[in-house]
Amino acid sequence: MEVKKNVWKIAFISMVCSLGVLFISLLIWFYFFFSSPDHVQLERKDRVGETMFVISTTKDQLNSFMAEQISSDGNNNFQITLTSEHVLLEAAIPLFGRKIAFELFLEPEMYGEGDLLLKSKSFHIGGFQLPSETLFSLIKNTLPFPDWIEINTREESIILKVTEMEGLESMFIKVTNFDLEMDNIEFELVSSKK
Structure with missing residues:
Protein backbone atom coordinates (compact mmCIF):
# COMPACT_ATOMS: atom_id res chain seq x y z
CA MET A 1 0.00 0.00 0.00
CA GLU A 2 2.74 2.42 0.90
CA VAL A 3 4.40 2.06 -2.52
CA LYS A 4 1.18 2.96 -4.36
CA LYS A 5 0.84 6.24 -2.46
CA ASN A 6 4.38 7.25 -3.39
CA VAL A 7 3.83 6.46 -7.10
CA TRP A 8 0.74 8.68 -7.26
CA LYS A 9 2.48 11.39 -5.28
CA ILE A 10 5.48 11.35 -7.64
CA ALA A 11 3.19 11.34 -10.73
CA PHE A 12 1.18 14.28 -9.38
CA ILE A 13 4.27 16.33 -8.52
CA SER A 14 5.77 15.54 -11.96
CA MET A 15 2.57 16.71 -13.67
CA VAL A 16 2.45 19.97 -11.68
CA CYS A 17 6.13 20.67 -12.44
CA SER A 18 5.59 19.95 -16.16
CA LEU A 19 2.62 22.32 -16.29
CA GLY A 20 4.64 24.98 -14.47
CA VAL A 21 7.52 24.68 -16.95
CA LEU A 22 5.04 24.82 -19.87
CA PHE A 23 3.36 27.93 -18.43
CA ILE A 24 6.68 29.72 -17.87
CA SER A 25 7.83 28.77 -21.39
CA LEU A 26 4.64 30.23 -22.87
CA LEU A 27 5.08 33.45 -20.90
CA ILE A 28 8.67 33.79 -22.13
CA TRP A 29 7.59 33.04 -25.73
CA PHE A 30 4.80 35.67 -25.58
CA TYR A 31 7.20 38.23 -24.15
CA PHE A 32 9.75 37.78 -26.94
CA PHE A 33 7.18 37.41 -29.73
CA PHE A 34 5.13 40.45 -28.79
CA SER A 35 7.87 42.79 -27.61
CA SER A 36 9.23 45.33 -30.08
CA PRO A 37 12.12 47.79 -30.12
CA ASP A 38 10.08 50.97 -29.58
CA HIS A 39 12.78 52.54 -27.47
CA VAL A 40 14.38 53.79 -30.68
CA GLN A 41 13.95 57.54 -31.10
CA LEU A 42 11.68 58.57 -33.93
CA GLU A 43 13.50 60.54 -36.59
Whole structure:
Protein backbone atom coordinates (compact mmCIF):
# COMPACT_ATOMS: atom_id res chain seq x y z
CA MET A 1 0.00 0.00 0.00
CA GLU A 2 2.74 2.42 0.90
CA VAL A 3 4.40 2.06 -2.52
CA LYS A 4 1.18 2.96 -4.36
CA LYS A 5 0.84 6.24 -2.46
CA ASN A 6 4.38 7.25 -3.39
CA VAL A 7 3.83 6.46 -7.10
CA TRP A 8 0.74 8.68 -7.26
CA LYS A 9 2.48 11.39 -5.28
CA ILE A 10 5.48 11.35 -7.64
CA ALA A 11 3.19 11.34 -10.73
CA PHE A 12 1.18 14.28 -9.38
CA ILE A 13 4.27 16.33 -8.52
CA SER A 14 5.77 15.54 -11.96
CA MET A 15 2.57 16.71 -13.67
CA VAL A 16 2.45 19.97 -11.68
CA CYS A 17 6.13 20.67 -12.44
CA SER A 18 5.59 19.95 -16.16
CA LEU A 19 2.62 22.32 -16.29
CA GLY A 20 4.64 24.98 -14.47
CA VAL A 21 7.52 24.68 -16.95
CA LEU A 22 5.04 24.82 -19.87
CA PHE A 23 3.36 27.93 -18.43
CA ILE A 24 6.68 29.72 -17.87
CA SER A 25 7.83 28.77 -21.39
CA LEU A 26 4.64 30.23 -22.87
CA LEU A 27 5.08 33.45 -20.90
CA ILE A 28 8.67 33.79 -22.13
CA TRP A 29 7.59 33.04 -25.73
CA PHE A 30 4.80 35.67 -25.58
CA TYR A 31 7.20 38.23 -24.15
CA PHE A 32 9.75 37.78 -26.94
CA PHE A 33 7.18 37.41 -29.73
CA PHE A 34 5.13 40.45 -28.79
CA SER A 35 7.87 42.79 -27.61
CA SER A 36 9.23 45.33 -30.08
CA PRO A 37 12.12 47.79 -30.12
CA ASP A 38 10.08 50.97 -29.58
CA HIS A 39 12.78 52.54 -27.47
CA VAL A 40 14.38 53.79 -30.68
CA GLN A 41 13.95 57.54 -31.10
CA LEU A 42 11.68 58.57 -33.93
CA GLU A 43 13.50 60.54 -36.59
CA ARG A 44 11.42 63.11 -38.40
CA LYS A 45 12.47 64.74 -41.60
CA ASP A 46 10.97 68.19 -42.00
CA ARG A 47 10.27 68.66 -45.65
CA VAL A 48 10.17 72.16 -47.08
CA GLY A 49 8.68 73.36 -50.32
CA GLU A 50 6.18 75.65 -51.98
CA THR A 51 2.46 74.93 -51.56
CA MET A 52 0.93 74.15 -54.94
CA PHE A 53 -2.69 73.93 -53.80
CA VAL A 54 -4.89 73.05 -50.81
CA ILE A 55 -7.28 70.10 -50.77
CA SER A 56 -10.36 70.44 -48.54
CA THR A 57 -12.47 67.38 -47.93
CA THR A 58 -15.01 65.84 -45.58
CA LYS A 59 -15.01 62.64 -43.52
CA ASP A 60 -17.36 60.89 -45.96
CA GLN A 61 -15.23 61.79 -48.98
CA LEU A 62 -12.02 60.74 -47.22
CA ASN A 63 -13.64 57.48 -46.01
CA SER A 64 -14.57 56.62 -49.60
CA PHE A 65 -11.09 57.50 -50.84
CA MET A 66 -9.36 55.43 -48.12
CA ALA A 67 -11.59 52.39 -48.73
CA GLU A 68 -10.85 52.61 -52.45
CA GLN A 69 -7.09 52.91 -51.86
CA ILE A 70 -6.97 50.03 -49.38
CA SER A 71 -8.92 47.72 -51.68
CA SER A 72 -6.94 48.76 -54.79
CA ASP A 73 -3.73 47.76 -52.97
CA GLY A 74 -5.26 44.31 -52.59
CA ASN A 75 -5.16 44.72 -48.84
CA ASN A 76 -8.43 43.63 -47.27
CA ASN A 77 -6.88 42.94 -43.86
CA PHE A 78 -8.04 46.17 -42.28
CA GLN A 79 -10.48 49.07 -42.67
CA ILE A 80 -10.12 52.68 -41.51
CA THR A 81 -13.19 54.84 -40.91
CA LEU A 82 -13.45 58.45 -39.75
CA THR A 83 -16.31 59.23 -37.37
CA SER A 84 -17.32 62.49 -35.73
CA GLU A 85 -15.10 61.80 -32.72
CA HIS A 86 -12.31 59.42 -33.68
CA VAL A 87 -10.57 57.29 -36.27
CA LEU A 88 -11.71 53.67 -36.20
CA LEU A 89 -9.35 50.86 -37.24
CA GLU A 90 -11.08 47.52 -37.78
CA ALA A 91 -9.17 44.35 -38.55
CA ALA A 92 -8.69 40.71 -37.65
CA ILE A 93 -5.46 39.41 -36.18
CA PRO A 94 -4.33 35.83 -35.70
CA LEU A 95 -4.47 34.91 -32.02
CA PHE A 96 -4.35 31.39 -30.58
CA GLY A 97 -4.73 29.90 -34.07
CA ARG A 98 -7.86 31.89 -34.97
CA LYS A 99 -8.61 35.23 -36.60
CA ILE A 100 -9.94 37.55 -33.90
CA ALA A 101 -11.71 40.76 -34.95
CA PHE A 102 -10.90 43.98 -33.13
CA GLU A 103 -11.90 47.63 -33.18
CA LEU A 104 -9.38 50.27 -32.19
CA PHE A 105 -10.63 53.81 -31.53
CA LEU A 106 -7.95 56.44 -32.10
CA GLU A 107 -7.84 60.14 -31.35
CA PRO A 108 -6.15 62.16 -34.13
CA GLU A 109 -3.85 65.13 -33.58
CA MET A 110 -1.37 67.02 -35.71
CA TYR A 111 2.21 65.77 -35.50
CA GLY A 112 5.29 67.65 -36.66
CA GLU A 113 5.14 69.49 -39.95
CA GLY A 114 2.21 67.86 -41.73
CA ASP A 115 1.96 64.35 -40.27
CA LEU A 116 -0.80 62.87 -38.14
CA LEU A 117 -0.58 61.13 -34.74
CA LEU A 118 -3.36 58.69 -33.79
CA LYS A 119 -3.44 57.95 -30.04
CA SER A 120 -5.28 54.97 -28.62
CA LYS A 121 -8.55 55.90 -26.97
CA SER A 122 -10.14 52.47 -26.46
CA PHE A 123 -10.44 49.08 -28.12
CA HIS A 124 -12.53 45.91 -28.32
CA ILE A 125 -11.00 42.56 -29.22
CA GLY A 126 -13.38 39.63 -29.24
CA GLY A 127 -13.95 38.45 -25.69
CA PHE A 128 -10.30 38.80 -24.69
CA GLN A 129 -8.85 41.16 -22.11
CA LEU A 130 -5.45 42.21 -23.44
CA PRO A 131 -3.23 45.10 -22.40
CA SER A 132 -3.31 47.73 -25.16
CA GLU A 133 0.48 47.49 -25.56
CA THR A 134 0.02 43.80 -26.46
CA LEU A 135 -2.70 44.70 -28.97
CA PHE A 136 -0.44 47.28 -30.64
CA SER A 137 2.35 44.72 -30.76
CA LEU A 138 0.01 42.20 -32.42
CA ILE A 139 -1.09 44.84 -34.94
CA LYS A 140 2.51 45.76 -35.72
CA ASN A 141 3.63 42.14 -36.15
CA THR A 142 0.65 40.77 -38.09
CA LEU A 143 -0.91 43.48 -40.28
CA PRO A 144 0.91 44.70 -43.39
CA PHE A 145 1.04 48.50 -43.39
CA PRO A 146 2.89 50.75 -45.85
CA ASP A 147 6.28 52.17 -44.74
CA TRP A 148 4.79 55.60 -43.99
CA ILE A 149 2.52 54.14 -41.27
CA GLU A 150 4.45 53.60 -38.04
CA ILE A 151 3.05 51.62 -35.11
CA ASN A 152 4.48 52.66 -31.74
CA THR A 153 3.58 49.95 -29.22
CA ARG A 154 5.04 51.63 -26.16
CA GLU A 155 3.21 54.93 -26.79
CA GLU A 156 0.09 53.06 -27.97
CA SER A 157 -0.14 55.23 -31.05
CA ILE A 158 0.07 55.19 -34.82
CA ILE A 159 1.98 57.85 -36.75
CA LEU A 160 0.80 58.55 -40.27
CA LYS A 161 3.89 60.02 -41.93
CA VAL A 162 1.85 61.61 -44.70
CA THR A 163 4.82 63.74 -45.76
CA GLU A 164 6.76 60.55 -46.55
CA MET A 165 4.12 58.93 -48.76
CA GLU A 166 5.58 57.76 -52.03
CA GLY A 167 4.11 58.02 -55.49
CA LEU A 168 4.21 61.75 -56.13
CA GLU A 169 7.22 62.89 -58.14
CA SER A 170 8.80 66.06 -56.76
CA MET A 171 5.79 66.66 -54.47
CA PHE A 172 4.55 65.60 -51.08
CA ILE A 173 1.37 65.90 -49.03
CA LYS A 174 1.01 67.71 -45.68
CA VAL A 175 -1.96 67.58 -43.32
CA THR A 176 -2.82 71.17 -42.36
CA ASN A 177 -6.15 70.66 -40.58
CA PHE A 178 -7.78 67.50 -39.24
CA ASP A 179 -10.91 68.43 -37.28
CA LEU A 180 -13.34 65.51 -37.28
CA GLU A 181 -15.92 67.22 -35.09
CA MET A 182 -16.27 70.17 -37.50
CA ASP A 183 -15.83 67.88 -40.53
CA ASN A 184 -12.97 70.04 -41.76
CA ILE A 185 -10.00 68.16 -43.21
CA GLU A 186 -7.34 69.92 -45.27
CA PHE A 187 -4.18 68.79 -47.01
CA GLU A 188 -1.57 70.75 -48.92
CA LEU A 189 0.15 69.44 -52.00
CA VAL A 190 3.67 70.84 -51.75
CA SER A 191 6.34 71.05 -54.44
CA SER A 192 9.69 69.76 -53.16
CA LYS A 193 12.63 72.13 -53.49
CA LYS A 194 15.55 70.69 -55.40
